[in-house]
Amino acid sequence: MxxxxxxxxxxxxxxxxxxxxxxxxxxxxxxxxxxxxxxxxxxxxxxxxxxxxxxxxxxxxxxxxxxxxxxxxxxxxxxxxxxxxxxxxxxxxxxxxxxxxxxxxxxxxxxxxxxxxxxxxxxxxxxxxxxxxxxxxxxxxxxxxxxxxxxxxxxxxxxxxxxxxxxxxxxxxxxITSVQEKIASLEKQKKVYFEISPAPDIWSVGSGTFQQELIYSAGVENLYIDQQGWFAVSEEDLLQRNPEAIITTVNSEDPIAEMLSRPGWGVLTAVQNKEVYHLNADILDRPGPRIGEAVELIATSIYPDLFK
The missing domain is CATH 3.40.50.1980 (Nitrogenase molybdenum iron protein domain)
Structure with a gap:
């Protein structure tokens, strides 16, 4: 809070x-x-x-x-x-x-x-x-x-x-067990950037957060696992880390289009491959009985082929 x-x-x-x-x-x-x-x-x-x-x-x-x-x-x-x-x-x-x-x-x-x-x-x-x-x-x-x-x-x-x-x-x-059975065959986890606050003051989540637990349970590697809590992101650092996929829970008119068109972000692998996903903030941000659904949402977005 x-x-x-x-x-x-x-x-x-x-x-x-x-x-x-x-x-x-x-x-x-x-x-x-x-x-x-x-x-x-x-x-x-x-x-x-x-x-x-x-x-x-x-x-x-x-x-x-x-x-x-x-x-x-x-x-x-x-x-x-x-x-x-x-x-x-x-x-x-x-x-x-x-x-x-x-x-x-x-x-x-x-x-x-x-x-x-x-x-x-x-x-x-x-x-x-x-x-x-x-x-x-x-x-x-x-x-x-x-x-x-x-x-x-x-x-x-x-x-x-x-x-x-x-x-x-x-x-x-x-x-959660059902999701983890499907992702068990993964040889390598994707590195994902999780955005909770939009530009120009972008924020993400690191270790010690509820969202990190969801990301981990979905078989995804948090790009900022080395950070703690909720924190402001440096665009320069993000560009160097180069996420393979991006998840945003930001509620705006078209968060995916906005992220894909951000100046300088065209060099990111996630942007080039259009692997940017807008997921329901209420499901991913609330530590309640929908957390199983949250884990499934993340996993199916990042690894859709495993859930066909």
Whole structure:
């Protein structure tokens, strides 16, 4: 939650899939007895105790919203952020945050059973909600695929749908395994440049990022694996590194055409071969239940012949 200062904050914050059918979710809701008191530890190390399974929920991060829908409990959401656009039902939920600033007054009025917040938000906002008697369960923004699995399991435990959480994780693992079976025959991985912010101030991702995990799982070599986190790219350095393919998640009128026509970029192998791919930012940037789809998107774009 981090460039363009405001832009990167929004980028990282908007970093989350669809609800399961109601029959499965109703069965899963019986995983935890409705009357039992139970405690779940959040990513601050705070033990949050629930007297009953939450029936009204607010999510302050799009990825967590997607997780809740995938677990089959999206119907309990009464508040979300401006960027909660998936699945379609999420668009109908009242907006209580822009992912940076939370309308605490409105959250308190709604009086949810639990608020799913994030560790890189404004801690004072969390403190204000807790001081008002609102239960806040903080989820650390995932930096790895394993972190996403952990988030799903934590949220499933809070919502009393542990079995459904295990099922969601197993489905994602199956998707990723299927991709990796197809790319196992690769003799050499392609070097790919991943752009998250467009010219003139171009930014990419290196090690220690969630996107790096997706790239690695798709059998692709990140051109900037030697860098850390999110960082500004030097065009001179990029031209010297000469990527074989380019992935962009930038939402503009025609990001591929723009990239292919950038001054000086015609010498790049990726540009000469027109191996520039625009992929859905919500899928690739949100550490939620669509990460299996994200890995598949990257792999099928870079190695289409392996998926025919």
């Amino acid at each position: 981090k460039i363009y200062k405001k832009w990167l904050a929004a980028f990282v914050f908007t970093i989350l899939l669809v609800g399961c059918n109601s029959e499965d979710s109703n069965k899963a809701k019986n995983d935890t007895p409705n009357e039992a008191t139970y405690t779940v530890e959040d990513d601050r190390g705070v033990e949050v105790t629930f007297e009953a399974i939450p029936q009204s929920v607010i999510s302050l991060q799009p990825s967590n919203t997607e997780i809740l829908f995938e677990l089959g409990v999206g119907d309990k959401l009464i508040g979300a952020t401006e960027y909660d656009t998936y699945p379609e039902e999420a668009k109908k939920i009242e907006r209580v945050s822009d992912t940076i600033t939370v309308n605490n007054e409105r959250v308190i009025e709604l009086n949810p059973d639990v608020v799913f917040a994030f560790t890189m938000g404004d801690e004072t906002q969390v403190e204000q909600l807790e001081s008002a008697g609102i239960k806040v369960f903080v989820i650390k923004s995932a930096a790895s695929i394993e972190d996403v699995y952990g988030d799903i399991k934590q949220i499933a435990e809070v919502m009393g749908v542990e079995k459904e959480g295990q099922k969601v994780v197993a489905n994602i693992q199956s998707q």
